[in-house]
Amino acid sequence: MTLRMDCDAAISALEEYAADALERRVPVIRQTPMADLARTLDLDRLIAEGGLRDEALRRFLAAYLGSSTRLHHPGYMAHQVAVPHPAGAVAALVDAFTNNAMAIYEMGPAAATVEQAVLNWMLRKVGWRPAPMPGSGEPADHHGGGVLTHGGSLANLTALSAARARVAPEAWRDGTPGNLVIVAPAGCHYSIARAAGILGLGQRAVRSAPTDADGRLDPARLPDLIDGLRRSGSEILAVVANACATAAGLYDPIRAVAAVCRDRGVWLHVDGAHGASALLSERQRGRLDGVELADSLVWDAHKMLRTPTLCAAVLVRDHRTLDGAFQEEASYLFHEKEQPGFDFIHRTVECTKAALGLRLFFSLAADGERAAAAFIDRQTALAREAAAILRSRPGFELAVDPESNIVCFRVQGDDALQLDLRRRLTEAGRHYISTTEFRGRRWLRLALMNPATGPADILSLAEAVEACLAA
Template sequence: MVMTKVTITLIHITTPSLPPMTFRSDLDIVATALDHQVARARARAVPVLAQRPLATLIDELRLDHFARQGGLEGAALHDFMGRYLKTIINLHQPGYLGHQVAAPHPGAALGALIDALTNNPMAIYEMGPGAAAIEYFVINWMLEKVGWTPAPLDLERLGAAGYGGGVLTHGGSLANLTALIAARSKVRPDAWREGNRDDLALLAPGNNHYSIERAVGILGLGTRNIYQVPTDARGVMDPDALPRILAQVHADGRTPLALVANACSTAVGVHDRLRPLGEFCRTEGIWFHVDGAHGASALLSPEYRHLLDGVELADSLTWDAHKMLRTSAVCAALLVRDHRALDSAFSQEASYLFHDKEQPGFDFLPRAVECTKSGLGLKFYLVLAALGERGLADYVERQYRLTADAYRRMSGIEDLDLPVAPESNILCFRLPGTDARQLELRRQLLVEGDFYVTSTQFQGQRYLRLVFMNPETTLDDVERLIARIRRFVRETHGAG
């Protein structure tokens, strides 16, 4: 023990050195501006997006001025909000047909506000018992929807086998990463301490989300050790090809880390056939991870949950609330059939810290890549609790039906190539001609601002991609988009 004596001038501080909070008045300024913006977006009275140069925005928002001088409150904040809201992409505008991110329910924003002002980073129970209880409940609610056994509320029963587990994490990429960490700890329990041995292989379709390949790279497993499972023309894995791929893995002297399946694929939204894949993995003792970041929400719908038939055979499932559960980014769940796989993912022994502390709750800390973790459960729960689980199912069903209707409508149009009948709310199309022609159509749409669409690479070609995320997009919007495409076709006839 070292006792260093130093002389310090004693400055007695009795009054706060910071100005009083102006929370309510500033909140009112922000809320009024947001309310106005959302209303105008919903009424299609503002463009979805009006991109301007980064340097212009930094200048117009006077970012440097306020960073140096402070004072962004009251009238200055009002002015800032007006400028800032001209720089956003309006997901609440029904012409938003872009990336798989929710046009959020306001409950998510309320949850974010509560979480941010109270700032309860609940990965340690003490640091937010209510927020931790909500995450515990949300994970159990999700486990139930998958068909797995929820964790006991009686904490004395924790630790034994026989129930599932999960954790909310800051995005689907982290959820997928965590799944592969758990798989590695199961297949190679000594890898954590000893390092990789260059003998693992991941089985995956070529069309999985890029976070899967990124996770393999991060884990130091080598992206060349991803064995691509053949798919049909839509990108759905062929279960019958698995024995051959597995034989190749073994012939190369490798052990399978996991098989990853899509539910659904990012590009065109098709679902791998989870039951035969899961049965194969069970037989062969292979970890089966389902990336349901987008599609797992169909589990809520009696009409669409067949798309995930067999999901209960998986070992782990990624399910993003910020995609099809109307929650603001980011809020993703990683779920596991057996909680022990997650509790031991980050080290060889499970860390039931709560027993050491004799606390009345549960620490999510040992399950997460993060240490400090926001109260993500609150954000999603306030959406779930406002709409009810049936309300969320209604949303999923409405969007999936709308997409099927849009497909039917658009597939009747000459010149439009729709490669895949949609299974979810993702719809890809292509005009005759070059990839550049597709991108030129997208460029024009973005400049005009009535629609925001993305593009994707599918079967070697560039497609435009509509994702029907906004709950107020209708077939009338689709008609307007078709009319715009027709005009583009006329104007560029023969130009492709």
């Protein structure tokens, strides 16, 4: 077995890759054309002839890592993707080697147990009752439920499928009725509209929720919209609230929205893909006040929980609703039968299922949940500091006071200038940022995911922007 030798080569290459980035010895991003990269990596020959080991492996890894985007670089502020905890990578190694496809308990008892444990930990953070572990003798009455999926888009699809099963139980057998609509603020993640397309509602079925000027859902005007839609014959599949929204990282007022939804008997889905991790922080969890009143919540571990891509949780207040997502017969009908463990297969699009829980568990258990909370507090504070630094520069404008680790700013000039600045920064390779549309304009956008990024990096970014403008 070549596992140890090949891993040794990989670990050496990865340590160098991360150190180069941390020390800023290399660009954070380098955009080589695909055709050139394919040649450099010698992919076709290696597939045909084999031999990816020893010196060939080291050569390949050097080229591969040299053209990978460096999330470890303090100038990485672009996307909501974790700089993973190294422990998460160890978990990925164990998962990939053992390959315990744990959707059926007997295909991976330990992997399934770890997934259930992290889901229960998350359920408790939300304020929902964890699921009793099979064999514990605890009663299986009202409690929450969950499943880990490959990413937030799939998680939103899963949650909305569960919502569809409640409002239109016949949809699974007979097809999606033509009158289902989803109510969501215009700034919701595009996977909500995509889910509407996939689930057969069509993207037109996503109706814009009333919002304030910053795009936050306005609970005061929500009842009129719901009542009006119902009067015109629509059935509300769900109201979607953001926690937080992708563009500027603002949280919708969940408790007030939940009150409306409960009053009207409407499913409330909270898309907390990015922002649900604030539940860990005593200082930040107020942003999600009332989340325990929702019906479903999506929470990505591969964002603020520093878990390698992908690992997202679909959580529901009542486990039976999730069992209904992909089949008409909910698995709670079979609770009578004593099982050694859960079969997750009823709860997910996937059949074969990776041990995603192990990645999240390792990322958490390396330093404990207090370290995860401290990381979230640190990044949120850094965002506020970044906002202050940027706001203080002449000609810089801030979109909003940050509520999370996302900061949007722009410089005087039109949208094309902002995009051009971003392009020039990317080419220079010292900073990698993203852009977004917010309040009808284009903004430069920071997602502060990296524990190595500090105020000095924000300052150097501001100076780089000013240098571009002066050039």
